[in-house]
Amino acid sequence: MKRSRVSVSPYLRPLVLLMALGCAGRGIRAPMPEFHGHVVDARTGAPIAGAIVKRRLYESGPVNFVDGERPRNVKGGEAETTSDADGRFVLPPFKPLRYTGMAWLVYKPGWMPAYSCYSDAGWPFSGCSGFGMPGNDPWTSVHITKHGDRVDLELCVFPPTLEGVTFRSYNVYTKQWATFTPTPEQSDPWNHYFGRLDDLCLQQWLPNEDFVHQAVQYAEHNTPSEGAVSRIHMFLSNLGSEHSRRPDLALPLAKIVVSYCMQQPQSPYCDRIALPLKSLRRYVADRQETQ
Numbered sequence: 001m002k003r004s005r006v007s008v009s010p011y012l013r014p015l016v017l018l019m020a021l022g023c024a025g026r027g028i029r030a031p032m033p034e035f036h037g038h039v040v041d042a043r044t045g046a047p048i049a050g051a052i053v054k055r056r057l058y059e060s061g062p063v064n065f066v067d068g069e070r071p072r073n074v075k076g077g078e079a080e081t082t083s084d085a086d087g088r089f090v091l092p093p094f095k096p097l098r099y100t101g102m103a104w105l106v107y108k109p110g111w112m113p114a115y116s117c118y119s120d121a122g123w124p125f126s127g128c129s130g131f132g133m134p135g136n137d138p139w140t141s142v143h144i145t146k147h148g149d150r151v152d153l154e155l156c157v158f159p160p161t162l163e164g165v166t167f168r169s170y171n172v173y174t175k176q177w178a179t180f181t182p183t184p185e186q187s188d189p190w191n192h193y194f195g196r197l198d199d200l201c202l203q204q205w206l207p208n209e210d211f212v213h214q215a216v217q218y219a220e221h222n223t224p225s226e227g228a229v230s231r232i233h234m235f236l237s238n239l240g241s242e243h244s245r246r247p248d249l250a251l252p253l254a255k256i257v258v259s260y261c262m263q264q265p266q267s268p269y270c271d272r273i274a275l276p277l278k279s280l281r282r283y284v285a286d287r288q289e290t291q
Helices: 013-023 189-202 207-219 228-237 247-263 268-272 274-289
Strands: 029-031 034-041 052-060 081-082 088-091 094-099 101-107 112-117 142-145 150-157 168-170 176-180
Touching: 034 081, 034 168, 052 088, 081 088, 081 112, 094 112, 112 150, 150 168, 150 207, 150 268, 189 207, 189 228, 207 247, 247 274, 268 274
Parallel strands: 034 150
Antiparallel strands: 029 094, 034 088, 052 081, 052 101, 101 112, 142 150, 168 176
């Protein structure tokens, strides 16, 4: 089920348009190499089995939100696999297709997703954004190397909790490793986790059901944070028409927001959303009466 698009800010449209135009018309026709990956726990180095691995080729993009337009996928350019017991996976090469670049996702529920791009002419290519880009992302680290017709990806990922750990991140631009220690301002990785799931659902890498399931699991096993609840509320707001047509998606999220604000009545966030919160309470009450 697709969610309604969220309009790009008028202030950002010129920049996004330039990014989109920069990719348009530069497609090449060439085979891509075979991708070998290894996914491990950034804290212990232990392999992560069962991670979902996806690849897409784009005719334009992969980021092109001008007037709600989605990136154009290349027919035959998608592939999906999972990591094995040793945390390893292989994305096979594919026959020559015309494309501007490739985007990929590595994700296992309960772990920070890694999502970014690859171009045979360099990494990343124009118009790309993602999670795990070296030097920009404290939650995942991706090291990419190419040897002939093979590309190797080493991914170190965290569950959405830091517990005061310090870890190392590799920067492909400086070719150096850097030690990273989270600051107090970065102490809520659940905020980042749900923000990333929201982006991946918006771009149709993951179904909306995945976000809802993870949000429900989170609320059942953790004391929700204001940052995470705000992300959950944002996802709920972006459901658009699905809000009324898919109560199985909307109702669990509405309950999380309402429950949090009932338990935290002095929360600045709950005070800011006073009117939407009133509507959510009515929505939850009405749905519960009809069940």
